[in-house]
Amino acid sequence: MKILVDNSLLDIATPAAYCNFQVSVLNRSTTPVYDAFDIANPDIYIGDLNNLTTSVLKNIEERPALRIFMVGSETTELAKKLKQSIGAFPYCNGFDFADILKYSKANYNSSLATDIVAIEEYPIDNLEKVYFPIDLTYRIFSNCRLVNHSNYCGLLIDSLIGSTLKSSKCSIVNPKNVLNSILCDCFPVTEPEKAIEALNTDNSALLKQLKEEVLNSRTNFHMLAEIFNQIGLYAEANFVLDKLKDLI
Amino acid sequence: MNVAFIVNNLGNSELTYDLIKEINKSPDISSNIFFQNHLPPIIIPECLSMNISGLSGFKGKAVAFDLQSAALIDETNCKTENILYLYNLEWLYNVINYKMCVDLLNKFKIYARSASHKNIIQNFTGRKDIEVVGSMKEFFECLN
Numbered sequence: 001m002k003i004l005v006d007n008s009l010l011d012i013a014t015p016a017a018y019c020n021f022q023v024s025v026l027n028r029s030t031t032p033v034y035d036a037f038d039i040a041n042p043d044i045y046i047g048d049l050n051n052l053t054t055s056v057l058k059n060i061e062e063r064p065a066l067r068i069f070m071v072g073s074e075t076t077e078l079a080k081k082l083k084q085s086i087g088a089f090p091y092c093n094g095f096d097f098a099d100i101l102k103y104s105k106a107n108y109n110s111s112l113a114t115d116i117v118a119i120e121e122y123p124i125d126n127l128e129k130v131y132f133p134i135d136l137t138y139r140i141f142s143n144c145r146l147v148n149h150s151n152y153c154g155l156l157i158d159s160l161i162g163s164t165l166k167s168s169k170c171s172i173v174n175p176k177n178v179l180n181s182i183l184c185d186c187f188p189v190t191e192p193e194k195a196i197e198a199l200n201t202d203n204s205a206l207l208k209q210l211k212e213e214v215l216n217s218r219t220n221f222h223m224l225a226e227i228f229n230q231i232g233l234y235a236e237a238n239f240v241l242d243k244l245k246d247l248i
Numbered sequence: 249m250n251v252a253f254i255v256n257n258l259g260n261s262e263l264t265y266d267l268i269k270e271i272n273k274s275p276d277i278s279s280n281i282f283f284q285n286h287l288p289p290i291i292i293p294e295c296l297s298m299n300i301s302g303l304s305g306f307k308g309k310a311v312a313f314d315l316q317s318a319a320l321i322d323e324t325n326c327k328t329e330n331i332l333y334l335y336n337l338e339w340l341y342n343v344i345n346y347k348m349c350v351d352l353l354n355k356f357k358i359y360a361r362s363a364s365h366k367n368i369i370q371n372f373t374g375r376k377d378i379e380v381v382g383s384m385k386e387f388f389e390c391l392n
Contacts, residue, residue, distance in 0.1 A: 111350065111374060134367055137374065146343060150368050154344040 001236065004042035006051055009071060013046075014101050015221045019243045021236075026056075033059060042066065046227060049091065052078040061085050067231040071095065090230040098179035100219040100247065106162030106184050114139050116195045117186070118172035119161055120147070127172070130192035136199075170199045179218055182210045215248060250308025251391055252280045252328070254300065254317040259287030263313055263335050266384035268293045274388050280306065284320070309391065312356070314338065315349065322355055332356035333387055337368055359387060 005013040007027040017023045024040035026033065026047070033055040043065075047056065049072030057078060060068060070091040074083065082089065118127055120142035128148050132138045140147050141156035141164070156164060165171055165184035172195055173181050173188045181188035187203045189195050221244035228237035253271070258264050258281065268291040271279045279295040282303045289297070296302075303310070303324050310328035312318040313335045321330055332353065339349060353373050359381050360366040366378045381387045 113374070137371055139371065141346060146341070150340065150364075151371055152340055153372055154339045154342075154346045154349060156346050160347055 001044065002040060002042045003044045003046065004037065004040045005046045006048040008048045008051055009046055011097070011099050011220045012224055012227070014099070015224045015240065018101060019240050044069070044231065048072050049074060049076060049079045052076065052082065054078070057082055057085070069227045069231055095223055096176065096179060097218050097220045097223045098183045098214050100183065100221060103162045103165070103180045103183045106166040108167050109163045110167070112160065112164045113167040115168070115199060116170045116172065117141070117164055117168040118192070119156060119164065120144055120174065122174040122176055124172060124174050124192070126192050132196060170195050179214050182207065182214050185211065219244065249391070250278050250280070252282055252303060252306050252308060252310045254282045254303065254310060254312045254321055256314070256316065257283050257285040257287040258289035258293070258297065260290050265290050270384045270388050271295055277388065277391060315352065318352055318356060322352060330356045331359065333359040333381070334365065334369065335361065337365060339372065359390065
């Protein structure tokens, strides 16, 4: 089974590769779209409707046997064109899942331990405005901008994000990263003002319950299985979920 | 006592002015200045002043004032007692790799310029052994 995935959806590509599917990534900045489709010769294309281009559209039209699944808003012009040319296609507006391959094996690291940590993979509102008592270790990391705050600590490489969350008591996260934080046993808040309250409350039972929910239904493996189900590949969907069980 | 001061250059800056002024007033410290870029010094130092390449054979205390100089001391692998007097908190103004920076800072005895700097460095590194020295004069007293 050959799968072509848009580079904005890498979180879906990783579990597919883990399950030994032949996965290629469509990266428009490094490879022309026609070349990417020709080299990958995919059976399934998982694409981002926000990155849909006329050349992607042409490639989809040229391959009637190609099964597609699209993510994003179907109200864009090109999305409507795609619907006109191939009919209704399975899609979802967006999804929220935990990246189990990246975060489930994170280890505690005392040098990364904090009371509150804010890791910006996507901008977090009001981060600059909130200060905490000086006796609390509060570190702000951002991979997308300079944060004008005395607790700003620079850039954190991808491989340390999990360990940092695992070693921290409370995290301030963008809504897109809430589930990843739960997976690392770090209580997430999406508004910086609520961090102190979360820190002073015993959330261990709630966190344990949320983690179970994430592991049972909200990982990127579940998302991939859902995609397979929607395009009619039920055996592959079950295979992905079996692989997840082995992983857990 | 042998002390090497590693700076980017000896040109016009608050740091080099304070440093050379204090070196010239402290004959009991055997000072050596190693610079990375040659610029006319703001004051003529009354001590050895040479290119950074001379650091390789140095023995004694090596003092850096910024992360770049600290990295140079670390990379030189000479037998020195490493000291970092942080003049600026560079991570607040530049995008730096946190882990690399913390690993580097952990190889140095750190002095901060003020209590607020100390708090920020403590939060950044998690270390509790940061000392505050308010001026270059006080810093030289600590070196003795």
